[in-house]
Amino acid sequence: MMLRLARHSALHSAAALRVAPRALLSTKVETRLFIDGKFVDGVEKKAFATVNPATEEVIAHVSEATEKDVDLAVAAARRAFNHNAPWRTMPSSRRRDLMLKLASLIERDSKELARIESMDNGKPFAENGKVYGATADFHLVVQCLRYYAGHADKITGTTIPVDSQQLVYTIREPVGVCAAIIPWNFPALMLAWKLGPALATGCTIVVKTSEKTPLTALKIAHLINEAGFPPGVVNILSGFGQSAGKALAMHGDVDKVAFTGSTAVGHMIEEYAAKSNLKRVTLELGGKSPMIVFDDANIEQALQASHAGLFLNHGQCCCAGSRLYVQSGIYDEFVKRSAQLAEKRVVGDPMDHKTEQGPLVDKIQFEKVLGFIETGKKEGAKVLAGGGRVGKKGYYVAPTVFVDAKDSSTIAKEEIFGPVLTIFKFDTEDEVVERANRSIFGLAAGVCSRDVGRCLRVASRLRAGTVWVNTYNSFDAAQPFGGFKQSGHGRELGAAGLDNYTELKTVVIPMDKV
Numbered sequence: 001m002m003l004r005l006a007r008h009s010a011l012h013s014a015a016a017l018r019v020a021p022r023a024l025l026s027t028k029v030e031t032r033l034f035i036d037g038k039f040v041d042g043v044e045k046k047a048f049a050t051v052n053p054a055t056e057e058v059i060a061h062v063s064e065a066t067e068k069d070v071d072l073a074v075a076a077a078r079r080a081f082n083h084n085a086p087w088r089t090m091p092s093s094r095r096r097d098l099m100l101k102l103a104s105l106i107e108r109d110s111k112e113l114a115r116i117e118s119m120d121n122g123k124p125f126a127e128n129g130k131v132y133g134a135t136a137d138f139h140l141v142v143q144c145l146r147y148y149a150g151h152a153d154k155i156t157g158t159t160i161p162v163d164s165q166q167l168v169y170t171i172r173e174p175v176g177v178c179a180a181i182i183p184w185n186f187p188a189l190m191l192a193w194k195l196g197p198a199l200a201t202g203c204t205i206v207v208k209t210s211e212k213t214p215l216t217a218l219k220i221a222h223l224i225n226e227a228g229f230p231p232g233v234v235n236i237l238s239g240f241g242q243s244a245g246k247a248l249a250m251h252g253d254v255d256k257v258a259f260t261g262s263t264a265v266g267h268m269i270e271e272y273a274a275k276s277n278l279k280r281v282t283l284e285l286g287g288k289s290p291m292i293v294f295d296d297a298n299i300e301q302a303l304q305a306s307h308a309g310l311f312l313n314h315g316q317c318c319c320a321g322s323r324l325y326v327q328s329g330i331y332d333e334f335v336k337r338s339a340q341l342a343e344k345r346v347v348g349d350p351m352d353h354k355t356e357q358g359p360l361v362d363k364i365q366f367e368k369v370l371g372f373i374e375t376g377k378k379e380g381a382k383v384l385a386g387g388g389r390v391g392k393k394g395y396y397v398a399p400t401v402f403v404d405a406k407d408s409s410t411i412a413k414e415e416i417f418g419p420v421l422t423i424f425k426f427d428t429e430d431e432v433v434e435r436a437n438r439s440i441f442g443l444a445a446g447v448c449s450r451d452v453g454r455c456l457r458v459a460s461r462l463r464a465g466t467v468w469v470n471t472y473n474s475f476d477a478a479q480p481f482g483g484f485k486q487s488g489h490g491r492e493l494g495a496a497g498l499d500n501y502t503e504l505k506t507v508v509i510p511m512d513k514v
Contacts, residue, residue, distance in 0.1 A: 029116060031062045033069055033238065034221040036076035037231025043068040048240075050214055053122040053359040053366075053395045054350055062214045065239035070206070070247040073235040077177045077204040078253055080232030087204065087230045092153040099149035099199055102227040103142045106220065110138040113219055117188055118350045120215045122359040122395070123313055125351050132312070133350070140475065141192040144493070147477035148196030151498060155201060157505075167509040172502040174202035175280060176255030179248040181241070181269070182217075183261050184210035184361050185316040185417075190260050191217050193492045195234065196477075201501040206235045206254070208245050212361050214238035241265060249273055256280035256501065260318075262415075263441070263486045282490030282500045284318065284482055286415040287443030290436035291321035291472065292458065294429075294449040295329030301470055302448035303334070306421075307341050309446055309472030311399060314357050315419040316365070318487075319444035321472055322416060324423045325432050331425045335403055338423060339384040342399040347390050359395040360418060366395035369418030372411055373400055381405035381422065407435060415441070429454065433461045442484030446472045465491075 031047075032039040046064035051057065065073075080087050087095075106113065114134035118125040124133030157170035180194035191207060198205045209217045217236050224234050237244055241261075249257050249272035256279055259269045263285040273279045291309050293302045309321030326334045350358035360366045366389075373387055386400030402422040405412050411422050426432040436445060445464040447455050459467040465483045468474060475481070480494035490500050 029060065029215050030218040030222065031060050031215075032218075033063050033065055033073075034218060034224075034234075034236040035069070035073045036079075036235065037225060037229075039218075039221070042066060043072070048211055048238075050120055050212070051362060052119055053361055054119075055394060056363075059119060060215065062218075062238045064211075065208070065237035065244040067243065067247040069237060069239075070244055070251060073206045073237055074177060074179075074248075074251050074253050076232035076235055077206050080230055081174075081177055081204045085230070085232075087233050088202065090230075092155070092202070095199060095202065096149045096152035098227055098229055099145055099152060099196075102223060102229070103145035103149065105223040105226055106138060106145070107142045109219075109223065110135065110142070113188065113216060114138055115351075116219055117213070117216045118358070120213045121184065121187060122350055122361055124355045124358050126353050137186060137189050140477070141188050144189070144192040144196045144477040148200040148498075151197075151495065152200040155498065155502065165510065165512040167511055169507050171505045171507065172201075173505055175501050175503050176203060177253060178203045178205045178501065179251070179254045179257040180205055180207045181245050181248065181257065181259045181261065182207060182209055184212035185313060185318070187213040188216045188220065191220065193260075193497075194258050197492075197497045197501045199233070201498055203256075203501050204233050206237065206248060208237045208239055208241075208248055211238065211240050246272060249279075250276045252277045254279055256282075258282045258284075258490075258492075258500070260284040262286050263488075266486075266488060280500065282482075282492070283488035284490075284492060285441075285443070285486065285488040286417075287318050287320065287441045287483065287487050288323060288413065288415050288439050289319050289321050289441070289444040289446070289464065290323045290325060290432075290439075290462070291446040292426075292432050292436060292448065293324070293326045293330070293334060294447075294451070294454065295327040296450045297330075297448040298450060298470070299330060299334065299337075303337055303341060305446060305448060305468070305470060305472045306338065309468075310421045311342070311345065311357065311419055312473050314360060314397075315369075315421075316361065316417050317473070318415075319466065319473070320417075321444070321446050322421060323412060323436070323439075324421055325426045325436065326423060327432075328425050328427050335384065335401075335423055338421070339401045342385040342401045342421070345399045347396055347398065357396075357399060357419060360397055361395070363395060365417065366397065369397050369416060369420065372414070372416045372418070373397075373420060376402050376405060376409065376411040376420075376422070379405070379409045379411070381409060381411060386419070407438065413439070429458065433458060437461075437463045440486045443482075443487035444468070
């Protein structure tokens with residue numbers, strides 16, 4: 001079933017909400033499951049609605065994958081991985097070329113894909129010099145696929161000198177059938193982060209997209225076929241975590257699962273893997289990342305870094321710098337200017353090129369974030385900017401800045417996943433490092449200072465997988481990303497991301513015997 005999408009009417013007009021005519025989107029988008037190279041209805045013929053968060057209107061009804069569909073997709077991936085299947089016998093240079101072709105097709109259709117993602121997710125459509133939106137995401141998607149395509153024919157083992165007269169060497173082989181369970185905040189980019197290393201190493205994959213944002217991946221499935229990938233190498237299922245996601249994590253014929261999402265669900269994924277076949281698990285989970293600004297920092301630079309660190313993608317970012325620590329010498333000035341930046345942030349129609357912040361992804365997230373804001377107020381924190389919804393239509397939350405929150409408060413400890421920044425005062429380096437590390441999370445952190453020695457010292461002391469210095473949210477496909485503590489384990493991106501998708505085999509051959 002194909003569905004033609006059209007832009008809905010303009011948003012409800014309200015103070016502080018920018019409303020503008022939308023660019024017309026009229027394109028065909030697939031709503032069925034993608035299994036074994038074909039679009040098919042779900043076995044049980046179930047469907048669910050995906051909603052435009054700017055208008056609260058249904059875009060489409062999408063086929064819902066159940067356990068039976070998971071079985072079919074995993075079987076297709078296993079057939080494609082068999083030793084005599086085209087994918088397994090294909091030269092690695094051919095895999096490279098297929099990945100490069102897919103990247104070029106995505107680049108060709110990037111504006112169409114970005115419009116679909118903007119409609120389904122709510123993020124701004126275009127870069128406007130102040131914010132990176134859906135269009136920028138697809139630049140990163142293409143970069144990621146091209147980066148890993150470059151690795152496809154360069155995955156090697158080593159020759160190992162041993163004491164005996166034996167030749168010992170290692171081979172890196174694909175781990176097998178992989179499952180990827182991806183989130184809704186960066187639907188296309190998280191798809192690329194999983195596809196890149198899986199395809200480069202010769203694995204096959206079953207992807208479950210979020211029920212909140214299923215459309216972009218299904219559009220990319222068309223391009224996977226156009227690129228010429230053999231059937232079953234990539235399978236894409238739309239569905240819910242408690243059914244399709246659990247079935248994938250529990251499946252006995254899945255060799256590895258990669259999950260990006262909440263820490264609570266990450267615990268469940270580990271449990272499912274342990275209860276089934278001890279499949280490999282990599283997890284990129286939640287965060288409550290600290291951003292530290294010392295009083296010798298370039299204030300303009302630090303303001304921009306901390307602002308982008310939290311408000312990128314409306315705060316719906318696992319590494320968001322939601323705990324901002326500012327040294328007492330510049331605290332008052334910094335707080336004032338940070339609140340002013342938040343108040344000036346343009347909230348409105350995702351298709352308007354002036355928009356910096358669109359709606360949150362759905363009603364559930366909208367109500368959750370508003371609930372955190374109310375909890376912050378009740379626990380004694382002071383609101384300097386925002387503090388509520390914007391407009392009467394769409395899931396818009398005002399960019400919000402809190403001060404005077406205690407380290408033990410809910411908004412200081414829990415991941416909000418919305419446009420809510422909390423600013424804290426500190427006096428000394430030792431104090432702020434201890435406070436910054438006082439969290440169950442360890443995904444990312446930031447440091448702003450003109451003192452290079454201090455930056456290096458603090459970066460080494462922070463328990464986080466990525467530390468940005470005098471910047472924030474700077475990504476590259478060559479740069480490993482992942483968490484410490486309950487922010488997960490394993491790394492995505494970079495050469496390190498390939499390790500999760502390979503098995504290391506050792507071969508031993510005596511040289512003194514025939």
